[in-house]
Amino acid sequence: MWFTSDNAGPAHPSVLDAVTRASTGYMSSYGSDPIMADVRARMREIFEAPEAEIFLVATGTAANVLALACLCPPWATVYCHEVAHIEEDECGAPEFYTGGAKLSLLPGLDGKIDAAALAAKIESTPTDFVHHVGRGALSLTQVTERGAVYSLDELRALCAIAKSGGIPVHLDGARFANALVSLGCSPAEMTLKAGVDAVSFGGTKNGLMGVEAVVLFDPSKAWEFERRRKRGAHLFSKHRYLSAQMQAYLADDLWLTMARDANARARRLADGLRDLPEADFLHPVDANMLFVALPRRIHDALHAAGAHYYFWPGDPAPEGPADEMLACRLVCGWSTTEAEIDAFVGVVRDAA
Amino acid sequence: MWFTSDNAGPAHPSVLDAVTRASTGYMSSYGSDPIMADVRARMREIFEAPEAEIFLVATGTAANVLALACLCPPWATVYCHEVAHIEEDECGAPEFYTGGAKLSLLPGLDGKIDAAALAAKIESTPTDFVHHVGRGALSLTQVTERGAVYSLDELRALCAIAKSGGIPVHLDGARFANALVSLGCSPAEMTLKAGVDAVSFGGTKNGLMGVEAVVLFDPSKAWEFERRRKRGAHLFSKHRYLSAQMQAYLADDLWLTMARDANARARRLADGLRDLPEADFLHPVDANMLFVALPRRIHDALHAAGAHYYFWPGDPAPEGPADEMLACRLVCGWSTTEAEIDAFVGVVRDAA
C-alpha cells in the first residue's frame, strides 16, 4: 500500500527490456543514436506535428525549465497556478534557467488556473513599461497538482487568453498520459490544436526510469534549446538509454495502457471511499490522484497497516483528537494493484 | 572498430542486471532509497573519508559544474587547463552554474597544467582588489583530455600551489578509474591525501549508463550542493536507478576491472602501432586514449575498413596528399575487444 507518489513505483518491465536490448555494441552519442531518430519520428506522428522538434531529458524539472527558458525572457513573467510544480517543487529552477524571470501566481479551483484571473493579470502586465517585468509565457499543468484535468474547452480558453495577450503557452505534462486517457482525446487536441507551444511530455511518473520529452512545436527555438540543454548539463552522452526508454514507452501504446491502469486504480480507490461519511474529497478524481480528508483514527489504522502516503499539504501535529479530519494525497501508478487498493479500502472501512 | 569515445560503448551487463533487480516494488524517491545509503557508505570506505558527502548525478558536466559552483563564487576564477573539458566541452555550463565565474586557462604538456604557470597565475590574481575577479578554485582533470595521467607527485604539487594560494581543488575524474589503475594507488591517495577537496567520480565513460558521483570531502557544503543540484534539475525522483548503477559499479571492483581492461586495450593498440615509422604519437598513452598522427592513406584504409574515430582536434580538409600526417584520437572502453584492436592494427600495418 504505497501511495506516496507515482515516482515511488518501478519502471515497467518492457522499459527495462528495451534498455537492455539497446545496451549492445557501439552507438553514436549525444542524441544522434538511431533509436532517437525513431522516437523523433514517432513523437511527430503522435502529435501530428511533422515540424516539431523533440528532445529528451531525464527529469521533469529539466523539461519544464528548459522549455520555459526558451519561451520567456529574463525580464518577463511566467503565469502559473499558485500551486504549480514550477512554483512549489523546483527550488527556483525556473528562475535559474530563465536568468531571473518571475513567476506570477494565479488562483483557481483544483489546481486549475482561473481564466478571469489570468486575463486580468495579463491585462495588468504592461508590455511597454520598462519598470515592470513584461509578459512572458503561460504555464499550464495537466493533470493539475490537485489531480484535476482541464477539459479541452478549458485549455483552449486559457490558451486563447495567452495568445490574445501575445504570449506562448507551455504545458507541464508530467502526467500527460493520465490526462490524455482521462479526456479520451488525441495528443494534438490536448496541445497544438488547443494552442500549446511547448510540452513537457512526462514519462518518469508513468513507468519510465527517468525520461521526459520536450516537444517544441515551433522549430525555430530548437538550437537555443539544444544550447540551453547542454549548458544546463542535461545532454546525455549515452543518450541511447533515454531513447530506448521512450521508444518502449510509445510502442504498442504502452504509455496509454499504463496511464489507463493508474487512473483506473485511482477510480477504484475513490469508489471504495466515496460513500463513507468519514471521507471528504477535496478535489475531483480526474486522473490518478486523490486528495481526501479522513479522521485521524483512520490514518492511524492505515499507518498501523503499513500504508505509505503524504499528508497534504504538510504533516499535522503528531497528536490530536481521533475524529480530527486530516487531508492526504493518494497517488496511483501503473504498478498499483487492485489488491493494494482493496486492502487500503478495507482498512479504512474497518476503521470507519 | 569503434574508437570515437568511451561513451559510445554499452553499459556493463552487471549494471543492467543491477538496474533490473532494483526495479521492483516501491522505494523512497530523491535519494533516500536504501541502495543510495549503501553506495554512500561504500564510497566513504573507498575514499577513506567517513565525513565525505556523496551525491549522484547523471552527467559528467553536472558533476563538474555543481561541484565548482560550491567552490567558486561568481566573482572569482577557476584555474584549469586550456583544453579542460569544463572549458572546451560544456558550452559554458561552469559559467552558468557558478553565476558567471571566469575560467583562467593554463598551458601545459599533454593536458597537464604546468605548475609554474599555475603558481604565476594565482600569484597574479589579487585577493583584495575589487576590480579584478578573485581566486576561485583549481580544477584538475585526471585522466587529462590528452590521455595523460598526473603522477601523485604532480597532483600533490599542484594542490599545494592551490592551497598556498588559498583556494580549494576540484578533480574532474570523468576517467577516474582509468587513472587510478594506471597509477596503482588508492582513491584517497589520488584525492584527499593529495589535497583535493571535491571529486567528480565518473562512471558513464567506464561502463555505466549515465551516473557520476560527486564527493565533497568538506561536508559543510552539502546542503548548498543539494540546493544547487535540485535547482539545476539534476535531482532524480526515481533515484534508485542511479544508485543501482553505482552500487554495481563498486561491487567486486567492477569499476577497476573495467578500467584495467580499457587501459590494457589502449596499451595493446599503442604497442601495435609503436614501432611503425608512419605512426607519430602526440601524447603519452597513460590510460585508455591514444593521440596519434598517421598518414592520410592509412586513415583512408581505416575508414574503408569501417573504423570509427575522430580526427583531432578537428576534421582535416577532405582531400590531400597521401602521406599527409593527420592526427586522431582513439579511445578504448571496457567493452573494446582484443579482436577489434588487432583488426585495427592489421589495417594500419597493411596500409603502412
Add this chain to the structure above:
Amino acid sequence: MWFTSDNAGPAHPSVLDAVTRASTGYMSSYGSDPIMADVRARMREIFEAPEAEIFLVATGTAANVLALACLCPPWATVYCHEVAHIEEDECGAPEFYTGGAKLSLLPGLDGKIDAAALAAKIESTPTDFVHHVGRGALSLTQVTERGAVYSLDELRALCAIAKSGGIPVHLDGARFANALVSLGCSPAEMTLKAGVDAVSFGGTKNGLMGVEAVVLFDPSKAWEFERRRKRGAHLFSKHRYLSAQMQAYLADDLWLTMARDANARARRLADGLRDLPEADFLHPVDANMLFVALPRRIHDALHAAGAHYYFWPGDPAPEGPADEMLACRLVCGWSTTEAEIDAFVGVVRDAA
C-alpha cells in the same frame, strides 16, 4: 503643479554647491576619496553603529538589489509586500542580482505587510526541504508605496517575526527621511534597534541628484557587497561626486529639513482636500504622498490647469461619466511650494 513623483523635482542648491566645490583638483577614485571617509563617519554616527559599513550607489534599485543579494541566496525567497518597489518597479532586478531568488508577495493595508500573513508565510516555507525555495530575507518599505509609515512597534513586530524565522531584514528607505521625520524617532530606532540588518538609505527622492547609501550593520558582508557592486557596474570612478552629494545631504540636517518640508506640503494638500465630499482618501497621508480618488470632472479641471500627476494604479479610459471617481497619486518633494499646493487645491475646490 507637478506631483508625479519626488524624482521630478530638482536637487537642492546646497547639493549642487557641494558638488561644484568637490570638483577641484585630483582625488582618489572608487570611493577612497576623503569626502567619503567623512560621509562614512557621519553615517555611523547617525545610525549609532560604529561597525556599520556604508556604500554609495546612484539608484535606489541598485541599493535595494545589492543589499538583497548579500542577504538572500539564490535558492531562497524575499518576503515583501505585493506592491513593493522591488516587485513592481525594478523590472526583475532583484531576481537578476540575487541569481534567481523568488519574491514572496504579502498582502496588507496601505502597503504595510500584514504581520500575521508574514508569520504564516515564513512558517510555511520549509527550511530543510530541498524541493522548495528556502527562507531568504524580509524586505520592508518605509515610507510604503502607498504613502503610509510603519510605526516603530509595527517595524519591531515584523522584524521579530523575521528573526524568529531565522532571516535578516532589509529596509527599502527610498523615502527614509520622510518616514523618519514623520515618526520623530532616531535613525537607529527605525533600523538597527528595531531589528533591521541592511538599509537602502535614499537621497535621490529627497533632494539629491542621484545618490543612495547602503548601510550594512553586519560588516562581515562588506567585501561581498563591494564585489557585487563592482560586478553590477555600480562602483563610480569619480566617486567624489556621490560623496559630495551625501555629505551635503547630511550637513546641517538638510535631509531632515527637506523631508519635513515635503511632508508638510503633503499635509497641506491633504488638509485642503480633506473636507471635500468629492475627495476620497485611499490611504493615510503619513509622509509626502497622497492617494486620493476624485471625480473625473475635477481631474479634467486639474489637467486643464496644467497639473501633472499619475492616475493610480493606471490610466483610466479616456472618456467616462463626469462623476466617475478616478484614483490618483500626488507626491510632494522638498521643492514643492505652498503656492503650488494652494493653486492645486483651488482648482479642485472650484471644480467641486
Add this chain to the structure above:
Amino acid sequence: MWFTSDNAGPAHPSVLDAVTRASTGYMSSYGSDPIMADVRARMREIFEAPEAEIFLVATGTAANVLALACLCPPWATVYCHEVAHIEEDECGAPEFYTGGAKLSLLPGLDGKIDAAALAAKIESTPTDFVHHVGRGALSLTQVTERGAVYSLDELRALCAIAKSGGIPVHLDGARFANALVSLGCSPAEMTLKAGVDAVSFGGTKNGLMGVEAVVLFDPSKAWEFERRRKRGAHLFSKHRYLSAQMQAYLADDLWLTMARDANARARRLADGLRDLPEADFLHPVDANMLFVALPRRIHDALHAAGAHYYFWPGDPAPEGPADEMLACRLVCGWSTTEAEIDAFVGVVRDAA
C-alpha cells in the same frame, strides 16, 4: 603631479554649470527629459546615424556590459584583448550581465588585438557544435589599455574579420575622444563606417562627472537594452543630470577640446622624457597615456616630489637596486597642466 588616471581629475566647469542650470523646476524622469531628446539628436548627427539608439549610463562598465549583453548570447564568447578592461577591470561584470558568456582572450602588441590571432580564434570556434560555446561578439578598445590607437585600417580589418565570422562588433570607447582626435577622423569613420555595431562612448574619463553613452546602430536591440539597463539598476530617475552633462560635453566641441588637451599633455610629457637614456617607452604614446620604465631612483625622486601614478602592471618590491627599471603608467587628463608636466619632467631629468 597626479597621473594615476584620467578619472582622478575633476569635471570640466562647463559641465558643472550645465548640471546646475538643468537643476531647475520639474522635469520628466527616466530619460524622457527634454535635454535627453537634444542629446539623442546631437549624437545621431555626430555619428551620422539617424536610426541609432542612444542611451546614457553612469559608468563605463555599465556601458560595456549592457552593450555586450545585447550582442552576445550566454552560450557564446566575446573575443577581446587579454588586457581588455572587460577582462581585467570589471570583476566579471560581462559574465554577470551576459548570463555567463565567456571572454576569449587574444594577444597583440600595445593592447591591440592581433588580426591573425582573431581570425584563427573565430575560425576555431564552431558555430554548430553544441558542446563548445559559439561565436558571440568582438570587443575592441579604442584607445587601447596600453595607450595605443588603432588606425582606421586596423579597425576595418578587425571588423571585417568579425563580420566574416558572423558576429557583431562592440567598441569600448572609454577614451573615445582621445582616440578620435588622435586619428583626426570623424566619429562615423571610427565606428559605423568601419564596421562597429555598438559603442561605449566615454565621457567620465574626459571631463564629465560620470556619464557614458551607449550607441546602438541597430535600433532593433533598443528595447532589450532598455530592459537590461533597468534590470541592471542603471536607469536614473533624475536622468536630467546625466543628460545635462552629455549635452555640455558635446556643445561647442568641448569633448574634442578636452581630449586634444589631454593628448597634448601626454605628448609633452613623452617629449620631455624621450631622449633620456634612462626612460624606456613600452608602448607608443598615441593618445593620453604613457607606459614607461624608469630606474628606481628616479621613481624615488618623483615620489619624494609628490608625484602620484601607478607602477604597472603592479607594485614592485619595496626595495631594490637604484638602477632597477620599474615600469609605470602615466595618464593625462583635460585638466593636466603644462606646469605639472614640466615639473614632473624636471624631477626626472634632475634625477637622471
